[in-house]
Amino acid sequence: MSVTIYVPGDSGALSLGAEKVAKAIAKEAAERGVDAKIVRNGSRGLYWLEPMVEVVTDAGRTAYGPVSTKDVASLFDAGFITGGQHKLSLGDPEKLPYVAKQTRLTFARCGITDPLSLEDYEAHGGLTGLRNAVKMAPADVVKQVTESGLRGRGGAGFPTGIKWKTVLDTPGEQKYIVCNADEGDSATFADRMIMEGDPFVLIEGMAIAGLATHATKGYVYIRSEYPHAIAVMTKAVEVAKKAGILGKSVLGSSQGFDIEIRSGAGAYVCGEETSLLNSLEGKRGVVRAKPPLPAIQGLFGKPTVINNVISLASVPIVMDKGAQYYKDFGMGRSRGTIPIQIAGNVKHGGLFEVAFGLTLGEIVDEIGGGTASGRPVKAVQVGGPLGAYFPRALFDTPFDYEAFAAKDGLIGHAGITVFDDSADMLKQARFAMEFCAIESCGKCTPCRIGSTRGVETLDKLAQNIEPEKQLALVTDLCNTMKFGSLCALGGFTPYPVMSAINHFPEDFRPAAVAQAAE
């Protein structure tokens, strides 16, 4: 008999031994004379269960996890190829509460399909959006994306359709679509997961963007820290070219579109769109002043759509199911779904795609299940290294761009890092400044000098040298960085620093605490 077994090839799963597990399963199957077809799918994003192995049975897919090589023989003994019970049995993966509670629009196929099988992609609804777009006028495609309410998922939350409209309306012989896959924020891995687990959805989204704006060339700028994502995307582009999705004519339409994959070179600041464009042009990844907007003068001075991976990967569903369908999810001005990445010291870390509006407390305590260490949650950093630290007192904040801004925070790329009560917030604030100093492109003074002075000032504070003076100084410094920096690196570093100071003042008076204890 023949059996199909899914063993994720996602780098999160690989980091937990999926490669060895896949090999062990293949070997065991061969020895037992089982005709096993092993598919290397993406991850469903339940990282505490990875490597999560799934088997196709008569009753559908059934999952086992976390599987290690030493479990493989016993899985075969238990008859897992026909869904047999084992201590690692998880049952139908779709019925796991973590999966069942999600609304998977962008990640509909991630973890389910073979990432490089176009047949699989189409069988699960892929290419419908692009086929619709091919039949429409560019302005109508832009209108549909605008009406969906989709906002840039990279962090800034700028309406995607408005950006596209500017590029469509700007005349130009050559226009570009640039996908920002420089996902450098700690706690974020949604871009990586989609590129490794469902690369065609990004390609489809970029092709739609090309048709909508008359852009014929696309670049995906992937950070070099993601070698697996680069490999999968490169292969997927080849497959798409052979299938006529990319090339001189997109699915038989009168317009062509091509994609090239580019690797970054380890500079965090290149996640900022203008420095990314400079990097693509072969220059130092230094931030550009805006205006001119990239939509008017972007890559090589040409009109350019620059969007985050998740923004582009959310376009196919909008073009497939319609603007209203997408818009019906969410709250306020935050429409649709957001893939929340729950990371750090958390029991159930992973990706959870859901409509906007869950509270931070629901995400951390109910979905994330609290800390991995079992200790109380002290702080949660939302939005990566440039995001604010939230204390438990703000856990009622709903996940929504405006609601987070109102609490002096940001959603960013929707990554959240959970810290238990062993975290030292002074140390975290210092790290934020240090990271900014390491990664500053050096163009503007508040960021370049301010971050270094910030580290020094916080060090003095830690040594209890005139603490009140240092606190006043760092507050003033943050104010200068926030309003005087050219881009979000210098401009947002004050968020983690000031939120740590404001919400956890006790950590910034180490000597006073020691004295009180005596």
Next chain:
Amino acid sequence: MVMQPASTELAARTAAVISEMKNLEGPLIPILHGVQEEFGYVPQETLPIIAEALNISRAEVHGVFTFYHDFRHNPAGRHVLKVCQAEACQSMGSDAIAAQIKQTLGIGFHETSKDGAVTLEPIYCLGLCACAPAAMLDGQVIGRLDADKIEEIAEEVRK
């Protein structure tokens, strides 16, 4: 004159990398990646060759080369271990993990062991934030680092 054959060889290998990528739009960074793949680092002598081929100044090439963390000025060890030091890994004790690795390997960050076996580097995020603390050994990802896994890494690099 003894150096002549070596530098001719270096020039030829550099030229081969350049010719492969020269027609790309914005070819400089792909070329630097290519040169690093070819030599294991970016030798200083290749910079003027690149500058001439792309018709840009040496200063410009130098500026780009030194801007990006990825490009090496010197050869790395036979193995390269990158240990994540970003926030999600910090929340799971990456400081202690890094200290343990440094002690086990006998080197600090940005250092190569005397026998040339391994170079140790910090990295800021591998996208394995739900599998923290994380590291990457020669491009292979490793999640949930602990004492046992550090020992395995040490064995691997000493082979």
